[in-house]
Structure formats: structure tokens, C-alpha cells
Amino acid sequence: MNYCLLCDTVKPTNFAILNNNTKTMRIIRLFSLFFLLAILALAPASGQQTIVIETSGTALAFKAEQGKKLVQTYIGERLMSKAEYESAVAGFDAFPTFGGKAIGEAALRVVHQDGNTSSELVYDSHSVKTEGDIVTTQINLLDPAYPVQVRLFFKAYQKSDVIEQYMEIEHAEKKGVTLYDFASSYLTLSAQKYFLTEFHGDWAQEMQMQEQELIYGTKKIESRLGVRSNQYAHACFLLSENGKAAEQSGNVLAGQLEWPGSWELRFEVDQLGDLHIAGGMNPYASHYKLPQKTVFKTPQMLFTYSTSGTGTVTRRFHRWAKEYGIHMGDRTRMTLLNNWEATYFKFDEEVLKRIISDAADMGFELFLLDDGWFGNKYPRNSDHQGLGDWETNHEKLPNGLGCLVKEANDKGIQFGIWLEPEMINPKSELYEKHPDWVITQPNREIDTQRHQMILDLCNPKVQDYVFSVVDQTMQQNPGIAYIKWDCNRFMTNAASAYLKPELKSHLFIEYTRGLYNVLDRVREKYPDTHMMLCSGGGGRIDYGTLRYFDEFWISDNTDALDRIFIQWGTTYFFPAMALASHVSVVPNHITKRIIPLKFRFDVAMSAKLGMDLQPKDMTAEDKQFAKNAIQEYYGIRDIVQQGDLYRLLSPYESRRTAMMYVTENKQKAVVFSYLLKKTINGEKTSLVLQGLDPHKNYTLHEINKDTKQYSWFSPLEGKTFSGDYLMKYGLRFTMYNEFDSKVILLEAN
Ligand code: DGJ
Numbered sequence: 001m002n003y004c005l006l007c008d009t010v011k012p013t014n015f016a017i018l019n020n021n022t023k024t025m026r027i028i029r030l031f032s033l034f035f036l037l038a039i040l041a042l043a044p045a046s047g048q049q050t051i052v053i054e055t056s057g058t059a060l061a062f063k064a065e066q067g068k069k070l071v072q073t074y075i076g077e078r079l080m081s082k083a084e085y086e087s088a089v090a091g092f093d094a095f096p097t098f099g100g101k102a103i104g105e106a107a108l109r110v111v112h113q114d115g116n117t118s119s120e121l122v123y124d125s126h127s128v129k130t131e132g133d134i135v136t137t138q139i140n141l142l143d144p145a146y147p148v149q150v151r152l153f154f155k156a157y158q159k160s161d162v163i164e165q166y167m168e169i170e171h172a173e174k175k176g177v178t179l180y181d182f183a184s185s186y187l188t189l190s191a192q193k194y195f196l197t198e199f200h201g202d203w204a205q206e207m208q209m210q211e212q213e214l215i216y217g218t219k220k221i222e223s224r225l226g227v228r229s230n231q232y233a234h235a236c237f238l239l240s241e242n243g244k245a246a247e248q249s250g251n252v253l254a255g256q257l258e259w260p261g262s263w264e265l266r267f268e269v270d271q272l273g274d275l276h277i278a279g280g281m282n283p284y285a286s287h288y289k290l291p292q293k294t295v296f297k298t299p300q301m302l303f304t305y306s307t308s309g310t311g312t313v314t315r316r317f318h319r320w321a322k323e324y325g326i327h328m329g330d331r332t333r334m335t336l337l338n339n340w341e342a343t344y345f346k347f348d349e350e351v352l353k354r355i356i357s358d359a360a361d362m363g364f365e366l367f368l369l370d371d372g373w374f375g376n377k378y379p380r381n382s383d384h385q386g387l388g389d390w391e392t393n394h395e396k397l398p399n400g401l402g403c404l405v406k407e408a409n410d411k412g413i414q415f416g417i418w419l420e421p422e423m424i425n426p427k428s429e430l431y432e433k434h435p436d437w438v439i440t441q442p443n444r445e446i447d448t449q450r451h452q453m454i455l456d457l458c459n460p461k462v463q464d465y466v467f468s469v470v471d472q473t474m475q476q477n478p479g480i481a482y483i484k485w486d487c488n489r490f491m492t493n494a495a496s497a498y499l500k501p502e503l504k505s506h507l508f509i510e511y512t513r514g515l516y517n518v519l520d521r522v523r524e525k526y527p528d529t530h531m532m533l534c535s536g537g538g539g540r541i542d543y544g545t546l547r548y549f550d551e552f553w554i555s556d557n558t559d560a561l562d563r564i565f566i567q568w569g570t571t572y573f574f575p576a577m578a579l580a581s582h583v584s585v586v587p588n589h590i591t592k593r594i595i596p597l598k599f600r601f602d603v604a605m606s607a608k609l610g611m612d613l614q615p616k617d618m619t620a621e622d623k624q625f626a627k628n629a630i631q632e633y634y635g636i637r638d639i640v641q642q643g644d645l646y647r648l649l650s651p652y653e654s655r656r657t658a659m660m661y662v663t664e665n666k667q668k669a670v671v672f673s674y675l676l677k678k679t680i681n682g683e684k685t686s687l688v689l690q691g692l693d694p695h696k697n698y699t700l701h702e703i704n705k706d707t708k709q710y711s712w713f714s715p716l717e718g719k720t721f722s723g724d725y726l727m728k729y730g731l732r733f734t735m736y737n738e739f740d741s742k743v744i745l746l747e748a749n
Contacts, residue, residue: 061085064123070094092188109181113173147172160320164300184280185301191241200233204557206538207569222264226491228539254313258544259299261512318575336366342614345372358615360411363630368416388430405479416482421469449489457514459498487535558584559591560603577641581607601629602741646690662691669746675735686730692723698746
């Protein structure tokens with residue numbers, strides 16, 4: 001018998017057999033039909049596809065179908081089989097717009113030329129591009145009723161395991177559209193509970209961590225400051241699912257916005273208990289008129305999803321930062337002596353020469369001359385005047401900066417200079433010439449902070465001027481190796497005289513774009529100059545800006561105890577190599593606290609070591625200790641600056657705090673342990689180490705020792721233990737006294 005399933009014909013040879021075979025065939029055919037129907041029920045409807053964005057550990061997936069809404073179906077740990085992302089059926093609008101059926105907060109809100117306030121976005125197409133380690137997925141969405149295209153970009157960094165998301169919008173509406181909401185990213189989590197850690201504070205108390213459970217409603221963290229926009233909060237978050245964030249366990253989504261202007265992060269728990277996270281530039285008072293055929297691009301939101309707690313998040317961000325996020329992330333950062341707390345505005349050539357000589361003698365690699373070196377008609381002898389007049393003050397420095405550069409170089413160290421080129425004192429020659437260059441509302445009293453105002457970087461002429469400040473300083477004083485770029489106020493009374501009346505609300509966005517233009521030009525001409533990002537402390541720290549900068553000044557508060565908390569929060573997102581940490585005098589100028597020199601050094605050595613005090617005022621003994629500490633730092637610098645960070649004991653949970661760095665090849669590690677409060681019977685918590693190779697044996701040495709005192713680490717000095725033991729039993733030594741500190745070097749044999 002020949003049976004054809006398709007043509008349904010049978011050629012019988014014998015009735016009995018025919019009857020028999022026909023029955024069998026019917027059963028087979030019925031079975032086949034059921035099978036086919038079952039496949040059809042499970043298979044995606046025609047044209048539906050799954051777009052998967054993956055790194056080595058994190059994944060994000062969308063369902064896309066021509067003409068339908070794009071749906072986020074998955075966010076979490078990467079699945080072993082790519083095909084299984086298709087099984088994820090439940091989903092959420094991937095980029096909700098205002099005006100459709102959605103009732104939650106919109107990622108995008110557009111008013112069209114005809115006054116229609118609604119937008120609908122449907123999937124149109126997508127493409128994937130691979131460039132080395134980076135896989136970029138572009139998803140194009142269209143509004144079926146208006147000529148508007150929205151492009152979502154996802155840059156997946158395979159090795160460092162982070163994703164950058166941003167959005168572009170472009171249209172062909174002749175009279176233009178107005179954008180009212182323009183998120184960079186929109187992600188939805190679905191868990192039982194959500195715990196948000198935010199990083200906020202103020203001047204001298206930056207990056208304080210606070211965790212709270214999110215319940216129904218919207219929690220917003222934002223900055224409306226325009227400039228110095230991290231003064232009160234950082235655009236960074238940790239979002240832990242189902243329990244509080246922990247260092248080595250739990251599901252955590254962590255994100256940060258790469259943008260120094262006003263920003264907002266919105267966390268909305270809806271009526272079904274799902275959490276929608278939108279982040280981007282702050283749309284507050286910033287509606288944007290977009291002409292046709294012009295691309296509006298948002299800044300990048302950087303995020304990663306870890307199933308092994310916040311430690312993993314940290315190391316991913318750091319690895320990414322060193323490769324992509326900060327300027328020249330692979331070069332060694334120099335130690336330096338800064339004269340700010342040593343002299344403030346009160347110095348002359350002789351004073352500086354003496355400090356330079358001391359800095360070289362102590363072993364520093366660079367001397368950084370801070371504020372106060374410029375201005376003649378209005379000498380910069382205080383913060384009341386002179387900002388904007390960037391010629392060397394003849395009285396203080398009759399031989400110019402060049403003579404100091406030479407002095408430093410002759411002594412074998414480099415020279416760095418402080419600039420605050422975006423700012424101006426009304427009492428300055430620059431203001432007399434260009435009163436229209438400042439940001440202020442017309443017909444309102446000018447509002448100063450620290451007696452200064454902000455130059456209007458929306459204006460291309462002002463951009464040229466700001467670039468020329470840097471350029472001329474560099475050209476007139478060849479040999480300057482380092483620039484500290486300061487920025488000491490935020491926007492109030494915010495208005496640009498340059499922007500046309502109908503575009504005044506663009507100020508907050510255009511200012512940052514103007515700043516980027518200037519920084520692009522600076523970096524094009526001076527690619528090798530080391531630059532420190534400073535904003536009265538940590539008022540401006542983000543990866544939008546850090547791609548131009550080698551390091552940052554996180555706080556004017558140099559009190560080592562406060563620094564432990566400030567640095568603890570900062571390092572969730574930014575690596576120690578870029579975190580300048582300076583030893584300063586006691587009593588501390590801000591807190592008045594008295595902390596031993598060793599503790600101050602041990603805290604600064606856990607990041608990028610520097611000093612902010614007058615060496616001539618040190619005792620010979622302290623100076624000798626400092627000299628030795630600087631050499632000790634050189635011995636561990638690569639571990640600290642290039643190693644992986646592991647947090648061991650949190651200062652928020654324990655009176656003893658500890659962390660460690662491990663080199664990539666796990667050959668070396670350094671452990672920092674600090675006691676923040678005296679414990680009468682001794683604090684003996686085991687430091688259960690992390691990140692070592694369990695099969696390697698490590699020999700322990702205490703470094704930067706206080707030779708005058710017995711060290712409770714002595715019984716372990718020179719001993720060798722396996723990584724396995726150190727990561728299970730731990731490192732056990734007792735600490736007793738307030739501000740006792742230990743630095744332990746581990747070297748694999
Ligand atoms: C604020 C900075 O944070 C300080 O380190 C110092 O540079 C002053 N500005 C100078 O005015």
C-alpha cells in the first residue's frame with residue numbers, strides 16, 4: 001500500500017489489508033492533525049519574534065510584532081538556552097507613552113504639531129551590530145498616526161556584564177513637536193517586594209546610603225539643579241528584589257545615569273505590584289521643542305542585574321568603568337599634594353616653592369596648585385572676587401605659573417593647576433565686559449552662591465571662552481600635567497540670555513551639551529593631561545562626564561571617619577582608582593575631629609592617595625611616617641587601583657569595617673580594616689575574605705605599621721594560609737581602640 005498524507009490517496013491491494021491499513025492511517029492522520037494544532041497553539045502568532053539582549057550574565061528580552069506594542073518579557077540572569085526566552089509570555093509595555101491606554105507614568109510624552117497630546121508606539125524593525133565586546137541592538141518604533149520614529153538602543157558589554165540604554169526620537173512634522181517626557185530607559189520588574197537604596201546627602205556628606213521598601217505609588221529621586229546636580233543626590237540606585245540588598249546574595253538591579261545635568265529616577269509600584277523604573281534627564285521645566293528631522297538623543301542609563309548581590313554589581317561597574325567609563329582607565333593615577341587646606345588663598349611663590357620641595361621630598365608625584373593664583377584688578381584672595389580673570393596674580397606669583405611648573409619639574413615631580421572655568425564672580429573684569437554671559441533671569445535680582453554665578457554654556461561664544469581658559473593656561477605654561485576642574489554652584493534663577501524666548505526651557509539640557517562641547521575640544525587637544533572632576537566635593541560625578549576625567553574629588557570633607565561612609569557609598573558605582581582621597585590636618589577643618597595620622601593614611605590609601613596639608617607644619621615624626629606610608633602605597637597601588645573590590649564589613653552595620661582588593665590573577669590582595677569605635681573587650685569579628693583563589697597559598701604581612709604600638713596582628717605576621725581557609729575561616733585578629741586600623745598585604749607563593 002502506498003499512502004500519501006498530503007494527497008490522501010490509498011492504492012489498495014487487498015480489502016482486508018485495506019480495511020486494516022485504512023484504520024491505522026486514519027488514526028495516524030488524526031494524530032498528525034492534533035500535533036499540528038498543538039504546534040500552532042504554542043508557536044508565536046505570525047511575525048512575532050523575540051529580541052534578546054544579553055551580556056555574559058544579564059539578559060533582557062522583548063516580544064516584537066510588526067504594528068504592535070513592543071513588550072518586555074524578561075529581565076534577569078541570562079538563560080542557558082536562548083530559545084527559552086520565547087517561552088516567557090507575560091510582558092509589559094517596553095516604552096509607554098502618554099495618551100494611549102496606559103495609565104502609569106509615561107516614558108515619552110509628545111505634543112504634536114496639531115495639538116494632539118497622545119502618542120502610540122508600535123514595533124517597526126530592529127537590527128543588531130557587534131563591535132568587539134559590544135553588541136548594540138537598535139529597536140525602531142513608530143507612531144502609526146504621526147511621522148514620529150523612536151529608536152531604543154541597548155549596548156550590551158559582554159565581558160563587563162553591563163548594558164547601556166538610551167533613546168532617540170526624530171519626526172517629520174513640519175511645525176515641530178514638543179517633548180514633555182523623555183526617559184532614557186524604562187524597565188519593569190515583577191517581584192514580591194522591592195527595596196531601593198538611594199545615595200544622597202549634601203556638601204561634605206555625599207553618597208550617604210539609605211534603603212527603603214517601595215510600596216504602591218511612585219518614588220522619585222531627582223535633581224533640578226542643572227549644574228552640580230549631585231549636590232543632594234546621585235543618579236544611582238540599587239534595587240533589591242524580595243529582601244534588603246546584600247553583598248553576596250540576592251537579586252539586584254543596579255543603575256546609574258550618565259549625565260551631569262538635571263536628572264530623575266522614577267520607581268512606580270502599580271496596582272498589580274509590578275515595579276516600573278524610568279530614568280533620564282529631568283523633564284521638569286525642560287519641555288523641548290524639536291524641529292523636524294532633528295535627532296533628540298537622551299543620555300545613557302547604565303545598568304546590570306545580579307543574582308549574587310551588590311558585590312557583583314560593584315565589580316561589573318568598575319570593570320566597565322576602567323575600560324569604557326573613565327578617561328584612560330588603564331593608566332596609573334598619580335599621588336599628589338594639594339595646597340588647598342594647606343594655604344587656602346594665602347600663599348606666594350616662596351610658600352609654594354617650599355611646599356613643592358616638601359612634596360617631592362615626601363615622595364609625592366605631583367603638586368597641585370589650587371584656587372587663588374589668578375586675578376589682578378580683582379585679586380582672588382577670597383572667594384568673593386576674581387573668578388573669570390584667569391591671568392596669574394602678579395603680586396603672589398611675579399614669575400608666573402611657568403616658574404612653579406619648572407620648580408616642580410626640577411624637583412622631579414609634576415605640576416597641576418586648579419580651574420573653575422564655567423564660573424564667574426560678579427566682581428571680575430570678565431563680568432564687567434560680558435554681563436550677558438551669566439545665567440540669570442531678567443528683571444530679577446541676581447542670585448549668587450559662594451559669591452559666584454554660572455557662565456551660560458548654551459552660548460557658543462561662551463563655550464569658546466571657556467575652552468580658551470583651559471587652552472591659554474596650558475599654552476602659556478607648558479608642562480602642566482594635571483587640571484583640577486571645579487564647579488562650585490548649582491543653577492537658581494535659571495535663564496539663558498542666549499536662548500530665544502520660545503526655547504528658554506532648553507537651558508538645562510543645552511547647558512550640558514555646551515559643557516560636553518567644551519570638554520570634547522579640551523580632550524581633543526590635551527588627550528594626555530590628567531584631569532580631576534571636582535564640584536565643591538562630589539557635586540558632579542557621573543559617567544557622562546567621567547569619560548573626560550581621570551579621577552574625581554568626592555567630598556571636601558577629608559575627615560577620615562566621615563570619608564569611610566562617603567567612600568563606601570561611592571564605590572558601589574565608581575572605582576577606587578578614580579576616587580581621590582586626601583590626608584589632611586587635625587583637628588579636621590570641617591568636623592574638628594582628631595584622628596591619628598595612621599588611620600587617616602589607611603583610609604586614603606584604600607583609594608587614590610593624596611594629601612591636603614602643609615608639610616612644614618608636620619612634626620619630623622609625622623613627616624617620616626607620611627614618607628613611609630607613601631612608599632607603602634606604591635607597593636599596593638596596582639592592587640587598589642586595578643584590583644577587584646570586595647566589601648567585608650559594612651560601617652552601616654558594624655563598628656568595625658573592612659574591605660579588600662584582589663588583583664585579576666588573584667596573586668595579590670590587600671585588606672583594609674578599621675575600628676570606628678572603641679570596644680572594651682576587643683572587636684574580633686572574623687574577616688571572611690572573598691575573591692581569592694582557594695587553591696593558592698597566601699602569605700600575610702601587615703603594612704603601614706605603627707611601630708610604636710603593639711600590633712594585634714603580630715601572631716599572623718608572615719604566616720601562610722590557603723585561599724580556601726581565608727575565605728571560610730577568615731582572617732581573625734582583634735581590634736580595640738577607636739581609630740585603630742590595619743592594612744594587610746596578601747601575596748600568593
Ligand atoms: C571646592 C573644592 O572642592 C576644594 O577642594 C577647593 O578646590 C575649593 N573649591 C577651591 O575654591
